[in-house]
Amino acid sequence: MDAEDLFRKLSNGAKFDLKKFQYDAQKLQVIKPRPVVGPFPIQINSQNEIRKEKVDHEEEISELKLISSITADGNKKKQLSNKDIKNKEAALNQEKINRFRNQQKISVRGNDLPPPIENFEQLVTEYGVGQDIIDNLKNLGYSVPTPIQMQAIPVMLKNQQILACAPTGSGKTAAFLVPIIHHLKGPRRKGFRAVVVSPTRELAKQTYRECLKLSEGRNLRIHIISKASIAMKKFGPESSKRFDILITTPNRLVYLLQQDPPVISLANVKWLVIDESDKLFEASEDGFRDQLAVIYRACESENVRRALFSATHTPDVARWAHKNLKGLVSVTVGHRNTAADIVEQQLLFVGTEAGKLVAFRDIVRKGLTPPVLVFVQTKERAKELFNELLYDGINVDVIHADRTQLQRDNVVQSFRRGDIWVLICTELMGRGIDFKGVNLVINYDFPPSVISYIHRIGRTGRAGNPGKAITFFTENDTVNLRSIAQMVKDSGCEVPEYLLKLKKSSKRDRRKLEKKAPKRDRISTVPLCDIKKQKKLQQKIQATKRKKEKGNEDGPQASKKKKQKP
Ligand SMILES: Nc1ncnc2c1ncn2[C@@H]1O[C@H](COP(=O)(O)OP(=O)(O)OP(=O)(O)O)[C@@H](O)[C@H]1O
Numbered sequence: 001m002d003a004e005d006l007f008r009k010l011s012n013g014a015k016f017d018l019k020k021f022q023y024d025a026q027k028l029q030v031i032k033p034r035p036v037v038g039p040f041p042i043q044i045n046s047q048n049e050i051r052k053e054k055v056d057h058e059e060e061i062s063e064l065k066l067i068s069s070i071t072a073d074g075n076k077k078k079q080l081s082n083k084d085i086k087n088k089e090a091a092l093n094q095e096k097i098n099r100f101r102n103q104q105k106i107s108v109r110g111n112d113l114p115p116p117i118e119n120f121e122q123l124v125t126e127y128g129v130g131q132d133i134i135d136n137l138k139n140l141g142y143s144v145p146t147p148i149q150m151q152a153i154p155v156m157l158k159n160q161q162i163l164a165c166a167p168t169g170s171g172k173t174a175a176f177l178v179p180i181i182h183h184l185k186g187p188r189r190k191g192f193r194a195v196v197v198s199p200t201r202e203l204a205k206q207t208y209r210e211c212l213k214l215s216e217g218r219n220l221r222i223h224i225i226s227k228a229s230i231a232m233k234k235f236g237p238e239s240s241k242r243f244d245i246l247i248t249t250p251n252r253l254v255y256l257l258q259q260d261p262p263v264i265s266l267a268n269v270k271w272l273v274i275d276e277s278d279k280l281f282e283a284s285e286d287g288f289r290d291q292l293a294v295i296y297r298a299c300e301s302e303n304v305r306r307a308l309f310s311a312t313h314t315p316d317v318a319r320w321a322h323k324n325l326k327g328l329v330s331v332t333v334g335h336r337n338t339a340a341d342i343v344e345q346q347l348l349f350v351g352t353e354a355g356k357l358v359a360f361r362d363i364v365r366k367g368l369t370p371p372v373l374v375f376v377q378t379k380e381r382a383k384e385l386f387n388e389l390l391y392d393g394i395n396v397d398v399i400h401a402d403r404t405q406l407q408r409d410n411v412v413q414s415f416r417r418g419d420i421w422v423l424i425c426t427e428l429m430g431r432g433i434d435f436k437g438v439n440l441v442i443n444y445d446f447p448p449s450v451i452s453y454i455h456r457i458g459r460t461g462r463a464g465n466p467g468k469a470i471t472f473f474t475e476n477d478t479v480n481l482r483s484i485a486q487m488v489k490d491s492g493c494e495v496p497e498y499l500l501k502l503k504k505s506s507k508r509d510r511r512k513l514e515k516k517a518p519k520r521d522r523i524s525t526v527p528l529c530d531i532k533k534q535k536k537l538q539q540k541i542q543a544t545k546r547k548k549e550k551g552n553e554d555g556p557q558a559s560k561k562k563k564q565k566p
Pocket of ligand 1: 141142143144145146149166167168169170171172173174310311431432433434436458462463
């Protein structure tokens, strides 16, 4: 009888939720004991350990000094030279650093590596970072650094170029913003000295907001390129001198750079940060990679430093970074390309396309705890599902590339405020977006890649909060199913055994799926006679929303925009 059978027997044959009863299962060795990999629990739990280790380490060093003083008196056989003591001290220090990195699941490669910080105060004492930045961090509720912040901040403070990979929701944004704000000090009227590139406008806006908060009191001029600022011809060689930090999507920046003559200069840029670097390196239809090349060339200063951040790692980016970035330090937290295991994951077989709505309604019937994010593969399907759920009377909205920027902004705001409970979205929202407290992510359509799965489900389980992700799959979703099932299992969640034994999909099929979404039946169960009724309802809702949006535009948003003006 193996341990699992024994466990079942002890529990009267009941099928145990191994995730829920993880502690008992680990004790009975039904599952392997797993260290908590989520960034937040590790560091919070380990604060006492850190203190204890510090004491142990100090004791070791003073013991070393004591031995040497005894030997100096000639009471011991071998006298330790000063050099020996120094070497031994350095070895003990390194051992301590390694132990700490192991605890925090930080692995690091490169030369001249700074030790990780254990608390934000060390930034003041060891790197001369202003207390105002630490206060700003504290005001945001960041009392202890996350593992990526522990290691990436010192690396960037030492002006080293970095390739960083850490789980979704683990605080990468502050990890690159803090050193940049420190380096730039205050406004200089030299034009942009730091650029942060993000794949979507929503993410750029979020980073912009975090940058404003972290740099409060420094008067740095932070700018985000908007359609309006382009239309108003806000840029020009002189006017852009007023700014210090630029946060943007690649296409808008490239548009300005490619004007004849260019209306924006990146000649004084000291830091170029590529957030979601693997996405921006994709040679996709969006042409991100080509756009990135234009930006890269425009940052022509000899001293420009680059920092690449993402939750997922692709060999392409790593190869490029190692080849092109001098003195590169690579920092990885946890295992590469794994799902944040603070998220409880479930793979749900729904048979056919029609089964998805049934399953969704079943989840709603059992009780849905908002906010909920629902991912579909295309904007057409997002609209279809929206119509269905609207008909069900669910408090739902939808975001996709066809909506106007104002609509997109308003939807994001409403979802953040809790006015919308269920938000249907496409891959657009898959990366980087930090909605506080998303309880559930539903992959209504199976993700096109393992990387996409990691980012999508990473919209929940952020900043140490638990989350849940349910992924529907039909009999046609075979590509990547096995890999994703393995990932779910490795995170300690249950998956049906047969999924792990499926045939591995070919590279060609995986590529094909990434390039083109598979054909699926329309999402629609609304009887024809009700369609008219539904359209009317929709028009009514849209009209109310438009009214609201107009109100918002004239109201607080407009005054906020005025405030941000340089
Ligand atoms: N040191 C900290 N202590 C507490 N909360 C933090 C800390 N650092 C960041 N956070 C919070 O954690 C959440 C996730 O941070 P962030 O958006 O930077 O994650 P990320 O690693 O960039 O995620 P993704 O890979 O999905 O883009 C945010 O809500 C942020 O405010």
